[in-house]
Amino acid sequence: MNEQVVIAGGGPVGLWLAAELRLGGVSVTVVEERTDIDQRSKALTVHPRTIEILASRGVHEPFLAEGLRIPGGHFAMLEQRLDFGVLDTPFPYTLALPQARSEELLAEHALALGATVLRGHRVGGFTEDADAVTVQVQGPDGPYELRAAYLVGCDGTRSTVRTAAGIDFPGTPSTVLGWLGDVVLDHPPRPGFGVFGLRGGLLVAPLPGGRYRLVGISPDSLTTESPGELTLAELRAKVVAITGEDYGMRDPVWLSRFGNATRLASEYRRGRVLLAGDAAHQHFPTGGVGMNVGIQDAHNLGWKLAATVGGRAPAGLLDSYHAERHPVGAQLMEHSRAQTALMTGFTPEGLDLRSFLSGMIATQPGFGGALAERLTALAVTYPASDAAAHPLTGSRAPDLAFTGSGSGLHGRLRADGHLLLDLTGGTSGQDRGPENVQPRNVLADRARPGLTVHAGSLDRPPAAWAPVRAALIRPDGHLAWIGTDPDDTALAAAADRALALTHGPATG
Known part of the structure; x- marks a missing residue:
């Protein structure tokens, strides 16, 4: 049996990755050892950035309908809670929703898109050659093999895939x-x-x-x-x-x-094998971030892996998964260990430190806001390859509002292509793909396969966006390029250079 991608592990991370791959046109099989969804929900919290991710694919409404909205979070159980109301997001709250229910909703999404989910089947190992990975699976009726272009381990902290790949998992043992x-x-x-x-x-x-x-x-x-x-x-x-x-x-x-065992995989990719979620990082569950970081791993990987399998990825795109997400994992380790130290300070000195930091959150809005942005992953920014790039490059795009349009930016993102915003003066608010090119504004004729152009103007843009005339946004919602040049010719040339990096030179 041949598939383009096999995913070991059918929890929230594996299911979101499967859905993203299907949206990118890739056939995928998820191999999950459990026959049923575990009702003992390890995760309970869905963070704002994860809700944004769900919204970018139009599947957030059931989560909003069923989850209990909590307008803040905690750092190390400090008395002063973090106020999420100050965050620049349409979802300034966490959702309290058991992982079992989140998993059910994500499974419905992946299955509706055509993913194959094999429950009661277990990945036992694999062999790799120049062209594919052969995955050994133990099923209810005995062993069999799946051959795929890539194998992704979303199979937890005891990952069979990570172990079989020989990827180190260094860190510190549990002491709490x-x-x-x-x-x-x-x-x-x-x-x-x-x-x-x-x-x-x-x-x-x-x-x-x-x-x-x-x-x-x-x-x-x-x-x-x-x-x-x-x-x-x-x-x-x-x-x-x-x-x-x-x-x-x-x-x-x-x-x-x-x-509180804390470990981080040394590599998120080795050849045709990749890791995401708990298979890549293990930590004390401070702040309820674990499932969220895993889904965010999958969101970063999905479009890159789909483009690679589909033969439309620029050189190095799949390697950028490790380059971007491994540092996020390292920050997660630091964040979790810092909170663990505060949560185990059962001494007068420890209590005074907690009181001091709690007071800082209460009296220094910038401090509390920075902690909230980091806890919720809204602050995640990927490094730009060009040192001269605009400061917004690599950051997550906010849910910008457009003049005369009821939908924001996040609702216009697509898993199978980038979005080019042309803000040079048009107000039509029309999305134009390659099948309906009507040159308008400066960049409206740049549409091509894997790229949608939206020409319009922003309604009450954030201050940092006031000088922005164009932006190229990745399928995962992070900014690949920002254009501010007031000269139309120079702006168009800069856009073409950015598009050449992500889509290759224009043809035709």
């Missing part, structure tokens, strides 16, 4: 064991409840079905020895020690411990 319980609370605390002191820290978040998730850390969490399975009696004792009451907890559906 946090704990969680999904339970019924007869007397729940106020919404957004969180507390931290000498006896530990606790966060409480609502779940569908009237249950609550209790997540905590305590002085006895500082251990390298596993104390065994968490019990309801132990959870109750921990919560009572921290808060003085147990909130009437009962009927647990999941009790678990989790460690």
